[in-house]
């Protein structure tokens with residue numbers, strides 16, 4: 010594949026464009042893509058439309074009279090990710106570009122994505138979060154969501170570390186990387202699926218500026234976010250260590266509820282607040298340990314007292330250090346760097362969770 014690419018003057022490029030109610034944007038997009046690619050590449054545009062009420066599919070079919078446009082009008086399936094999958098199946102190119110129809114992904118950036126391929130690169134991600142990239146006039150809420158989604162994925166899936174824009178819907182990938190992979194992306198998360206399930210050599214990001222939508226409306230809503238979280242959970246469940254991390258976090262949430270609930274209960278029953286704090290904290294540590302022993306790390310011991318006693322003590326030690334790291338982070342960020350107490354504590358909690366998990370997998374439940 011790589012040799013074919015370097016030998017041939019220009020590989021065949023397929024630009025896959027999923028559409029839903031984009032009749033106003035599509036002609037501009039097709040013209041712009043053609044202007045960028047027709048001189049240098051043998052290319053095609055594959056429009057995958059979900060039988061849009063505004064008849065985008067009809068506009069696409071008219072465009073195919075003047076441009077190399079192939080139209081797939083789906084009536085049986087729905088959704089952005091499966092539309093892209095369908096585009097992958099329909100495309101004939103050896104390089105596949107995926108982009109939105111609404112001109113938020115500038116066609117002028119396509120050549121820089123394609124130019125980034127060399128023999129070792131299999132996937133080029135259009136990125137808003139590296140040099141040369143920007144999110145334009147993204148609302149604060151969208152920014153926070155986008156960054157949060159990225160951080161969450163990076164914590165769970167080591168394969169995604171170092172990549173800044175996992176949510177990007179703008180990328181180019183070699184056809185042979187996709188071929189044969191069992192991809193089942195949901196919602197908007199195609200890049201994540203490719204990174205986790207495909208075999209590839211190198212991945213790089215190329216900056217681009219995310220533009221304002223020209224016409225029509227975004228389809229991203231609460232449903233998209235819930236689907237994303239469910240998708241992360243499902244993928245995490247399939248892979249061992251990440252599944253453990255997820256169970257560890259769920260247990261952690263339960264433990265926190267027990268801690269807060271018991272503290273409140275004891276206070277209401279006139280217990281001295283420091284005593285209430287100690288009892289609540291210790292109870293939650295024991296509850297965490299028990300649930301993790303029964304669930305998260307059930308395969309790491311044989312159920313005998315002897316196989317659990319050691320970890321019980323070690324877990325206490327690890328968590329004591331965790332409390333130190335939590336407070337240390339809070340002090341550093343709030344006391345020294347002047348961030349708000351809430352931000353300091355939130356970061357402290359994240360640091361403690363990561364430490365506690367690493368401690369549990371490498372020290373507490375470490376078998377030799």
Ligand code: GDD
Pocket residue numbers: 026027028029030031057058059087088089092108109110111113155176177178179197226227228229
């Ligand atoms: N066929 C099909 N079916 N196409 C769809 C569907 C669907 O159910 N839903 C959306 N599309 C098409 C739109 O017509 C558009 O071309 C593209 O997919 C992106 O949809 P938007 O609704 O404009 O998404 P967005 O702008 O909110 O989200 C974009 O940015 C996100 C990152 O912030 C997309 O690029 C996402 O993939 C990306 O994660």
Ligand code: MN
Pocket residue numbers: 109111113222227
């Ligand atoms: Mn959009």
